[in-house]
Amino acid sequence: MRELTSYETSRLAVQEARDSEKTQDERNRLGQFATPTALALDILAYSTELLQANEKIRFLDPAIGTGSFYSALLATVPLERISEATGFEIDDHYGHPAKTLWADTLLRLNLADFTKAKAPPKEGERCNLLVCNPPYVRHHHLSATEKLRLQDAVVRTISVRLSGLAGLYCYFMCLSHDWMTQGGVAAWLIPSEFMDVNYGRALKRYLLDQVTLLRVHRSDPNDLQFREALVSSAIVWFRKASPQAGHVVEFSFGGTIRTPNKVSLIEVDVLRTENKWTRFPMLSSRSEAPQVKLGDLFAIKRGLATGANQFFVLTRDKIEELKLPREVFRPILPSPRYLAEDEVRADEHGNPILSPQLFLLDCSLSEPEVKLRYPSLWRYLQSGKPEIANRYLCRAREPWYSQEKRPPSQFLCTYMGRSDCKAGRPFRFILNHSKATVANVYLVLYPKPALVSELTQNPELARGLWKVLNNINPTTMVGEGRVYGGGLHKLEPSELANVPIGDAENLLRKVTDIRSPQMALFIRDISARYISTTKKKSRGRG
Numbered sequence: 001m002r003e004l005t006s007y008e009t010s011r012l013a014v015q016e017a018r019d020s021e022k023t024q025d026e027r028n029r030l031g032q033f034a035t036p037t038a039l040a041l042d043i044l045a046y047s048t049e050l051l052q053a054n055e056k057i058r059f060l061d062p063a064i065g066t067g068s069f070y071s072a073l074l075a076t077v078p079l080e081r082i083s084e085a086t087g088f089e090i091d092d093h094y095g096h097p098a099k100t101l102w103a104d105t106l107l108r109l110n111l112a113d114f115t116k117a118k119a120p121p122k123e124g125e126r127c128n129l130l131v132c133n134p135p136y137v138r139h140h141h142l143s144a145t146e147k148l149r150l151q152d153a154v155v156r157t158i159s160v161r162l163s164g165l166a167g168l169y170c171y172f173m174c175l176s177h178d179w180m181t182q183g184g185v186a187a188w189l190i191p192s193e194f195m196d197v198n199y200g201r202a203l204k205r206y207l208l209d210q211v212t213l214l215r216v217h218r219s220d221p222n223d224l225q226f227r228e229a230l231v232s233s234a235i236v237w238f239r240k241a242s243p244q245a246g247h248v249v250e251f252s253f254g255g256t257i258r259t260p261n262k263v264s265l266i267e268v269d270v271l272r273t274e275n276k277w278t279r280f281p282m283l284s285s286r287s288e289a290p291q292v293k294l295g296d297l298f299a300i301k302r303g304l305a306t307g308a309n310q311f312f313v314l315t316r317d318k319i320e321e322l323k324l325p326r327e328v329f330r331p332i333l334p335s336p337r338y339l340a341e342d343e344v345r346a347d348e349h350g351n352p353i354l355s356p357q358l359f360l361l362d363c364s365l366s367e368p369e370v371k372l373r374y375p376s377l378w379r380y381l382q383s384g385k386p387e388i389a390n391r392y393l394c395r396a397r398e399p400w401y402s403q404e405k406r407p408p409s410q411f412l413c414t415y416m417g418r419s420d421c422k423a424g425r426p427f428r429f430i431l432n433h434s435k436a437t438v439a440n441v442y443l444v445l446y447p448k449p450a451l452v453s454e455l456t457q458n459p460e461l462a463r464g465l466w467k468v469l470n471n472i473n474p475t476t477m478v479g480e481g482r483v484y485g486g487g488l489h490k491l492e493p494s495e496l497a498n499v500p501i502g503d504a505e506n507l508l509r510k511v512t513d514i515r516s517p518q519m520a521l522f523i524r525d526i527s528a529r530y531i532s533t534t535k536k537k538s539r540g541r542g
Helices: 006-020 024-032 039-048 066-077 092-099 144-158 168-175 198-209 267-274 316-321 365-371 376-388 451-459 459-468 474-480 493-497 504-513 517-541
Strands: 055-059 082-088 107-110 129-130 180-191 210-217 233-239 248-253 262-267 291-293 300-302 313-315 329-331 356-359 411-414 416-418 428-433 442-447 483-486 488-490 501-503
Touching: 006 092, 039 066, 039 129, 055 066, 066 129, 129 501, 168 180, 168 198, 210 300, 248 267, 262 267, 262 483, 300 365, 300 493, 313 316, 329 411, 365 376, 411 488, 428 459, 442 451, 442 493, 451 459, 474 493, 474 504, 493 504
Parallel strands: 055 082, 055 129, 082 107, 129 180, 210 248
Antiparallel strands: 180 233, 210 233, 248 262, 291 501, 300 442, 313 356, 329 356, 411 428, 411 442, 416 488, 483 488
């Protein structure tokens, strides 16, 4: 790393001292995660190159903290090139020592809430370089009153209403619009989740319609920059200027800003129709051939949430020890990390052949009925009632010890996984021969009626279909889901339903490989009907 300036050495000491005086919970709630020095230097070096050569810099950081980006600016460009520098910091805990640290420089540091500040009225007073790592405050830490104020402010600024689920960083980005001069450059270090989730749609419309999006660099989630924040980060650069026809955006991934591991140029028109931007640059385009998706074959649901696994899920030995009635229990699979294989076999009773065998307490009888018919079960329920009955999920059920209905299915998929696992596949498809239900660490794939009919007539098709599922490219699945810090990937039911299995030709080739003519006929039929539906929709749009 480049040699630290005396300012940066002092700033790091201030940062460490201030951080040590706050708890981790406080910093998480306020979204306070300082930018590492090397990353700040790289961002500033790249950002200043997007300006005109020797253009005087009017710098703004709306959430300056102790000043990592301002420090990087001083280390990156000659001092005479900086005409103005402004920062905002709402937290006096960091703002006061930062003001002292930078007192003999040209930085004008405001100890105030940027979202309530008024932008300069004159074009020449606005910044041409904005660089910010805004607070990562989740929506549930914003009061309803605060959300409404921020939403209304954004509408007044850019005529866009953000979702109530948007994090504070989204408001910072939108409200900065009036602080920038025409042609000015902005660089935002933000969570990458905005590229995939519903609340990010409004922000993406702003980036595509009201400014010129230049580049999105996404960090490799396995290389966690903000280890305490547990987020996967992205750096977004844009210019305050209307986008031109045919404009393309650079998407890069991994490595460094200068030398990313992968780069693609994506047309703005493609971005307008793509819900998940994190598929770029790994997948620069979708297949033109109509794709059969998992949602065409399966209805997909999350596994059940008990509200208290340690109380409701018991081993066979524990049930026998407490002399509890077996008829109020049904088998349940353990967490995927305890499944050594992706195929679960069953005994003659439908119980999974695993050790230990787990069972879920699920009883619909009222407490008086339980007390009368099953005294031992009643005593067990009373032992947990004070702690568990009033938990959120339990108190919403009647009775509180009954469970959601999640019938067993032959086909399961893990809900989350890491990209650096031994198998190299964040998600696993499980072939389940047992009658066990599953908890919400799994996604349950229930075959749709047409597939149920085929599987009933030809039970061996289940194994063939399982092999087809396991042949889905892991990158394709990751592209439909979302990623968090440390390389943790998650798939919600709707996201798994959107995963393409492949076009008809490729599917048929895979089916041939597994030598299942019945499956080939079935896939051909599904593909034909899917293609027919796609053509009808296309004609309807025309």
